[in-house]
Amino acid sequence: MNAITHEDRPAVEVRDLACRYGSFTAVDGISFTIASGELFALLGTNGAGKTTTVETAVGLRRPAAGTVHVQGRDPWRHRRELAGRVAVIGQETGFADDLTVRETLRLWTDLHRLPAREELIERVDLAHRAGVRVAALSGGERRRLDLALALSTDPAVLFADEPTTGLDPASRRRTWALLRELTERGTAVLLTTHYLDEAAELADHVAIMDRGRIARFGTVEEITSSHEARITVGPKPFDPLDLPVLAGRTAVADGRLTVRTTELQADLHRLLDWAARTGVDLGDLRAGPATLDEIFAELETAPAS
Numbered sequence: 164m165n166a167i168t169h170e171d172r173p174a175v176e177v178r179d180l181a182c183r184y185g186s187f188t189a190v191d192g193i194s195f196t197i198a199s200g201e202l203f204a205l206l207g208t209n210g211a212g213k214t215t216t217v218e219t220a221v222g223l224r225r226p227a228a229g230t231v232h233v234q235g236r237d238p239w240r241h242r243r244e245l246a247g248r249v250a251v252i253g254q255e256t257g258f259a260d261d262l263t264v265r266e267t268l269r270l271w272t273d274l275h276r277l278p279a280r281e282e283l284i285e286r287v288d289l290a291h292r293a294g295v296r297v298a299a300l301s302g303g304e305r306r307r308l309d310l311a312l313a314l315s316t317d318p319a320v321l322f323a324d325e326p327t328t329g330l331d332p333a334s335r336r337r338t339w340a341l342l343r344e345l346t347e348r349g350t351a352v353l354l355t356t357h358y359l360d361e362a363a364e365l366a367d368h369v370a371i372m373d374r375g376r377i378a379r380f381g382t383v384e385e386i387t388s389s390h391e392a393r394i395t396v397g398p399k400p401f402d403p404l405d406l407p408v409l410a411g412r413t414a415v416a417d418g419r420l421t422v423r424t425t426e427l428q429a430d431l432h433r434l435l436d437w438a439a440r441t442g443v444d445l446g447d448l449r450a451g452p453a454t455l456d457e458i459f460a461e462l463e464t465a466p467a468s
């Protein structure tokens with residue numbers, strides 16, 4: 164009989180995980196796995212339970228129920244053992260304020276008995292801040308330093324809790340390139356983010372959390388295609404009674420017509436045909452699958468299940 168080794172298991176396995184703060188259930192029975200080289204994005208409303216999930220996966224919290232395994236090990240019991248293989252970019256950084264950027268990286272690589280990696284300072288775009296004390300860094304610069312430390316360890320698993328929050332667009336793109344580089348080298352990445360374009364750009368799989376549960380899971384395309392497509396036109400003074408018969412549901416708000424439909428092409432054809440016959444200028448016309456933003460907004464207004 165062949166034994167199942169740690170290497171045969173996914174890099175991260177979360178099964179029926181529940182986390183509580185006192186009597187409040189912040190994470191309510193979620194499951195997912197992340198393979199080596201995969202980027203898994205956790206999205207969700209504020210307070211959905213993303214950070215609690217990450218903190219549990221890195222061994223800072225003990226699950227109230229269910230299990231977490233990282234590299235086949237329980238992070239609560241084997242945090243030290245995992246420390247060399249797991250990197251964390253958290254919402255709180257634990258840097259010494261008195262050290263400079265260069266000294267922080269050097270201390271970090273010395274502590275981990277790694278070769279010096281000065282070039283990482285440039286790669287996270289902090290070369291001009293290398294001699295500046297951590298206390299004087301902006302929030303975005305601290306996140307980039309966090310990323311340099313994570314990259315220096317060549318981790319098997321990276322937990323990145325909102326790593327691009329507060330970064331300007333150019334720094335965000337640079338961070339994306341570095342995250343991609345990590346997955347190409349085989350690192351499993353758990354990314355939490357509020358930026359839906361970021362998930363669409365980077366993630367192999369996405370889970371949308373809502374009130375402690377995973378409300379949607381799949382590739383971005385699978386999630387968007389399971390929702391009705393949208394056609395929007397206007398702003399124009401539409402009278403809903405003048406509109407042609409469409410398969411989708413129509414709504415007019417602030418002069419904009421929105422059609423939610425499972426028959427995108429046919430309804431678009433009907434609408435354009437009607438506009439041509441009646442001489443109506445549709446103005447700004449957009450048509451396509453539901454965006455993650457729209458799916459998110461619908462979840463936020465949906466009643467708790």
Ligand SMILES: Nc1ncnc2c1ncn2[C@@H]1O[C@H](COP(=O)(O)OP(=O)(O)OP(=O)(O)O)[C@@H](O)[C@H]1O
Pocket residue numbers: 184187189207208209210211212213214215216
């Ligand atoms: N230390 C704590 N004590 C009590 N409740 C907490 C604690 N930390 C978090 N919570 C609650 O648990 C829930 C989940 O919080 P969590 O920080 O995991 O959400 P999140 O999805 O990361 O949110 P955000 O997007 O705002 O960072 C929230 O309702 C939050 O108020």
